[in-house]
Amino acid sequence: MGSVKKVALKALALFMAAALIAGCGQQKSGSDKQGVAGANTINIGVNYELSGDVATYGTNSKDAILLAFEEINQKGGVLGGKKINAIVLDNGGKKEEAMSAAAKLITENKVVALLGPATSGATMAAATMATKYKVPIISPSATSPDVTVDPQSKKVRDYVFRVCFIDPTQAIVGAEFATKDLGAKKAAIIYSNSDEYSKGLYKVFKEEFVKDGGQVVAEESFNSGDQDFRPALTRVKDAGADLIYVPAYYGDVGKIVNQARELGIKVPMLGADGWDSPKLAEYAGGAANLNNTYFTNHYAASDPNPRLQAFVKAFKEKYNREPDAFAALGYDTAYLLVDAIERAGSADPEAIRNALASTKDFDGITSKITIDQNHNPVKDVAIITMVDGKQTLKKKITH
Amino acid sequence: MLNRREKTCTLVALALVIGLLALANSFLNQYYLRLINVMGINIILVVSLNFTNGLTGVFSLGHPGFMAVGAYTAALLTIPLRQKAFILPDLPAWLAQAHASFPVALLAAGTVAAICAFLIGYPVLRLRGHYLALATLGFLVIVQVVVTNVSQITRGARGINGLPPETNIWWVYGITIALIYLSWRLVHSAYGRGMMAIRGDDLAAEALGVNLVKHRMLAFTLGAFFAGVGGALWGHLITVVSPNAFSFAQAFILVVMSVIGGMGSITGSIIGAVVMTLIPEALRGLEVGTTIAGFHIPPLYGLSQVIYSVALIIVLAVRPQGIVGLREFSMRRWLKN
Structure with a gap:
């Protein structure tokens, strides 16, 4: 018995040491990748709720974002051939983890923009880091008005954007x-x-x-x-x-x-x-x-828009399930960011921020999107009616 | 007590720690600084949990409840008055006008948490074993429900955003060092000995004249005081307090840290807090999935949280006393070798 315990104890110690070393090693390889980032890749941080209570929100958005980046890289990347390197971190749906993940992505991985989180609370926590380091952050689905505008001073948060309509x-x-x-x-x-x-x-x-x-x-x-x-x-x-x-x-x-x-x-x-x-x-x-x-x-899966239908098909093929609103919004977020990088003509966070703020008539799958002075999108709201249990698009109203 | 040589060495070690912290403060980036601060706050929480769970043998699961009380108390005091009037318009007048500097808010956080502990301590500390653990868990649930529903004071489930980011490495480690010193003095005092006697056998301790209620109450309120301070530091680090942060999961993490390091030992509490802060964070890098020598490992989100449970099971199976057991780091023994 004693020897079994000893072996198990050694195994535990070894496991813990290995975990620490592997963790550090991982960070190192991350920064090695960073070395080439300037040359032909652009690092984008993806900070989502991938475990915990609201994991389905984050997972759907994250999967759609990765699908979008894959498509973009296959088509030749951005800024004349640079590839997008998405770095995904899980925040477990916790505000403090969302903040810590944002800090890690910005300072360790040198990302030029942050995508996510899905919920308003986590987005506001991550946004404090983005604001501090002057890196733009776009949430696909944070609907609280306070996310982009400080409720007290009524001042717009300079680096915070979203692609969903507010409540x-x-x-x-x-x-x-x-x-x-x-x-x-x-x-x-x-x-x-x-x-x-x-x-x-x-x-x-x-x-x-x-x-x-x-x-x-x-x-x-x-x-x-x-x-x-x-x-x-x-x-x-x-x-x-x-x-x-x-x-x-x-x-x-x-x-x-x-x-x-x-x-x-x-x-x-x-x-x-x-x-x-x-x-x-x-x-x-x-x-x-x-x-x-x-x-x-936010959108209707039955909308005949061909780009939306192409997305629904590609998402189903890759992940073998139906995309929901979080996925559609995530997909738009990824393309909106790439559009801003192209218009900015550089992967400088400040230039990307300015380009995002001046987004006009971006052709997304959920709607045409124009970013207003409060960093909220002006876009279509889909009215859905239930016909024999099936969601059917009734009407689109722009607001 | 320490002789002169030991005292000098302790002071040198302390100076070394302060020097390292100063270096870290000026050279590390925000990510590592946050990690170091979180580690310090975890040390405060686990060492204060050790007063009850380790020293006195009163198994409390209510620690995050006291953290919540402290965090909200401090938040309501440090938020600028104009901002408070805006985000909490229905606050009672005396609270709406209350404002304090960060150190005063920390003190208030600890005091209010300690008062809560004193009030619930009377009925709860008469219980033993599992009953006591369950009663403290009940307290945690009550705090969460109250915080979620008294929305004119706490903003309910939305939490309070925009706390001033007052927490820094000096506040965290200043309090950590003070707490460790206090803890060490307590262990070597008559009160500490009394607590450990209760842990060994409460009936025997009582027969020898140790006042059970008084000792347990001291451990409980003192632990709650520092839990409150820890909660306040934590709130002002992440600048948001919301009820779901102070959940049973948090209680579990603290107990795991304490058990893995060695319940009853201050050294063990510190080691447990440090190890169980760093390992999950290191594992986070592995969650994203990687390819090692052609072998692809898929992403495993949530892995870093599973480590708490896995480590607990392994430790309980092979080394129930934790990494250091009941032993303490001793300058004397260290100098001899």
Whole structure:
């Protein structure tokens, strides 16, 4: 027994030493690569949630970004033949890790730009490092307005960009669609009181709907995870609403839709990108319940745009699964960055930043993108309607 | 106590450490500096956890709870008033007007955490073994739920952004060295001996006149004080505090560090914190996948987190007492050799 323990102990010590040495060795080989970077490669940092709770967001975006860079390198690279070298780090969905990964990518790998993270909190943490070292950072999917604009001083964060629309945009477009296309006059809103995303959309939608000439006849709140929505729905029905706005995530949305249809509420229901999930129909108690529902989203997989369809096909071939909005946005992020590098004519972070800030009518797969003075994109919002359980593109509204 | 030669050597070693830190501070890039700061904060957390888990045998899992209390307390004090009025408009007036410099905020962080420990210590410290561990875990859950839901003070799940980046190598290692010294003096005092007697056998210790509640309470509140300070340092290092950072996973990591180094030993706590900060970070380079001699290793994201569990299992199986066990580094023994 004693000798077994000794051997195991030695193995442990050896393993730990090997891990340390290998880790250091890895960094060294990274910096060796760096030696040639100036000559014929450009280092781009990819900082994502690849493990932890929101790993699917980060993984989908990261896979699409790598696919885009592969295509670009195959076509001859950027700036007349330079290859893009993507360095991927996992931040585990933790803010401190996102920051540390950003610091490592900038100082160790000498990246000229950072892509990611997927969520607003992690992006804001990584952005502090990007700002400190004056390296541009683009998030494909951080939707909080505070990411690019300091909420207190109202000043734009110079090095921070994104390619998704911000939350208020969805609500504004949703209200416009409700009044103009659905002809709604009396809206009811059911929102989650325990979720900032839901509360934010509720507030903006209410303002906009009234501004567009409508009237909000019922406002009901719930806590994410609640099971019984019948009392709230009954009040909504009695109020005579001709539209129900449900800005929440698909788990709650499914239950609300199911119970509304059960109570005989047939009016259209409208939501936001939190609805986007293959599981929605399952929660809603069948595809039929979802007819006459709509939601605002970043893109529609059924959009006939040939470049989008080519991306969907290439992504499926390479990874053997359907791309989602995070993947489509990641793909646009990668191409937007390359477009900026080409326009800047150099791989200097400052030049790339300036080129990003002056992006105009970039032809992305989710939409044409123009970066505004707040570093937010002016782009199309896709309105999706559910037809027998299938997401179908209803309309695109530019905002 | 130390003789003159030992004292001189200790001072020389201390000067050497300070010199190395000064070198690191002026020559290393932000990435390595952050790593060194995180390492120091982990040493503070593990050495303070050692008061309860190691010295007194009170197995607490509530450490991140005290970290959270400290981090939020300090954050609410150091954020500039105008910024606070903007991001937290519903703050009670006395809190909205409160502002303090970083050292005062650190002190307040520790004090508030210690008061929390004192209050929950009364019921909780009467429990033993697993029951006590579960009760402290319960405290951790309560802190998380409260922090998530009292959004007019904590901004809920969004967390508080934009803390002033006050934490630097001198704050972290100044406090680390002070804590190690305090810890060392405690171990060699009557209180420390009493704590270790309780760890050995609480009934026997009580029979010999050691006041169980008093000693446990001292260990618990002292540990909480430094957990609060550690949490505040951590918050001002990454400039964001949010409830999910102070989770059970954090408690697990701290306990693993403590067990691997050697529970009950200050030296072991330091070694555990250093080793288990550096190894996962080194493994991060391997996560991306690589090709060695034609053999392709695919990316394994999350690998660096698995190492905590793997290392714990191996240590418990082959060396349950940890790397150094109960032993301490001794200047005397070192000089003799």
